[in-house]
Amino acid sequence: MKTLIYLLAASSDSIFHDWCSSVGIETPAARLVTTPESVAGRGVFATEDVEEGDTVIRIPHDTLLHEYNAAVILPEVTKKHKKTRRRYSRRQSRLLRPFGKKYEFAEPSDLWQAEFTQYCLSSLESNNFWAPWIQQWQRDDPMQRLFERNVSPDDENSIIKCIAEIKKDLLPNEDPLKIRAAVDIRLRRLAELKELYGLADSDSSMYGTVISRAIDLGDGTLAVIPMFDMVNHSMNPNLNLSIDFEHEMLDMKATRPIKKGEEMFVSYHDEENQDNEFGSLWSAVQWGIPEAALQIPEPQIASAQIREPQTA
Numbered sequence: 001m002k003t004l005i006y007l008l009a010a011s012s013d014s015i016f017h018d019w020c021s022s023v024g025i026e027t028p029a030a031r032l033v034t035t036p037e038s039v040a041g042r043g044v045f046a047t048e049d050v051e052e053g054d055t056v057i058r059i060p061h062d063t064l065l066h067e068y069n070a071a072v073i074l075p076e077v078t079k080k081h082k083k084t085r086r087r088y089s090r091r092q093s094r095l096l097r098p099f100g101k102k103y104e105f106a107e108p109s110d111l112w113q114a115e116f117t118q119y120c121l122s123s124l125e126s127n128n129f130w131a132p133w134i135q136q137w138q139r140d141d142p143m144q145r146l147f148e149r150n151v152s153p154d155d156e157n158s159i160i161k162c163i164a165e166i167k168k169d170l171l172p173n174e175d176p177l178k179i180r181a182a183v184d185i186r187l188r189r190l191a192e193l194k195e196l197y198g199l200a201d202s203d204s205s206m207y208g209t210v211i212s213r214a215i216d217l218g219d220g221t222l223a224v225i226p227m228f229d230m231v232n233h234s235m236n237p238n239l240n241l242s243i244d245f246e247h248e249m250l251d252m253k254a255t256r257p258i259k260k261g262e263e264m265f266v267s268y269h270d271e272e273n274q275d276n277e278f279g280s281l282w283s284a285v286q287w288g289i290p291e292a293a294l295q296i297p298e299p300q301i302a303s304a305q306i307r308e309p310q311t312a
């Protein structure tokens with residue numbers, strides 16, 4: 001049974017790689033592998049020995065999922081989002097809101113979460129070029145299970161159970177009251193975003209997945225970056241991301257020599273924001289990352305058997 005699961009996973013990893021090649025993502029020394037050797041059960045591994053500074057992944061700018069590409073690829077969804085943002089601003093303005101309640105948990109900076117969810121759902125529905133990649137997305141942690149089950153912010157039993165799971169699996173040292181506050185905010189925010197954007201209950205799972213994969217490109221633009229989003233987090237990363245403006249590519253380069261079969265990592269941590277939103281609490285509820293993964297020094301480096309792509 002286990003062998004069958006890994007064979008199926010290997011074929012889905014291959015499908016992902018075929019998709020990468022078809023959209024121009026170059027992976028000269030990297031491969032997505034589903035394996036228990038990865039810190040997260042699936043991760044990106046070196047397919048050959050790599051020297052410091054070598055480029056292991058190159059990603060064209062036009063493959064990124066962000067608001068600018070989405071406006072070109074899904075203009076009708078973008079149009080709806082603009083209208084929704086106007087409705088949101090009216091509701092938040094005291095002058096223009098004689099009736100109705102202000103949104104308390106969905107801040108302007110959270111609106112992208114619902115918008116990305118709709119871009120992804122619409123991509124799957126129209127089977128556009130992002131669809132094969134989005135189909136590969138996974139997230140499995142206590143917060144995601146709450147989203148998937150559409151737990152209401154008032155469902156005390158489910159929330160208490162989730163807090164206990166987060167504490168046990170991800171945050172053994174965190175105060176349960178703080179975990180509760182973080183969970184509560186996210187459930188209430190999702191409830192408001194669902195109402196504002198007209199999201200269905202069945203969309204909550206995509207919501208949880210997409211918010212765990214998006215990053216800030218550094219200028220406030222949020223994006224999910226194909227292939228980069230398959231790389232797991234470490235506080236001792238062996239890859240970094242740089243922008244090649246001339247060729248409109250993102251380059252992932254080795255920050256030190258990497259051996260064939262080693263798992264490759266980036267740091268999801270923003271050095272400047274260690275104590276606030278990128279702290280362990282935020283990482284656990286937003287990203288599904290355990291507190292242990294935020295510790296330095298790094299645990300043992302994993303390595304995996306790299307399978308050659310299956311040919312038909």
Ligand SMILES: C[S@@+](CC[C@H](N)C(=O)[O-])C[C@H]1O[C@@H](n2cnc3c(N)ncnc32)[C@H](O)[C@@H]1O
Pocket residue numbers: 039040041042043136137138139140141212213229230231232233234287288289290293
């Ligand atoms: C952006 S994805 C990374 C790729 C992911 N492993 C996959 O297969 O799609 C983020 C998810 O990976 C997992 N993850 C990333 N880094 C991790 C780590 N150091 N330890 C445990 N899980 C990790 C968490 O489940 C998180 O929700």
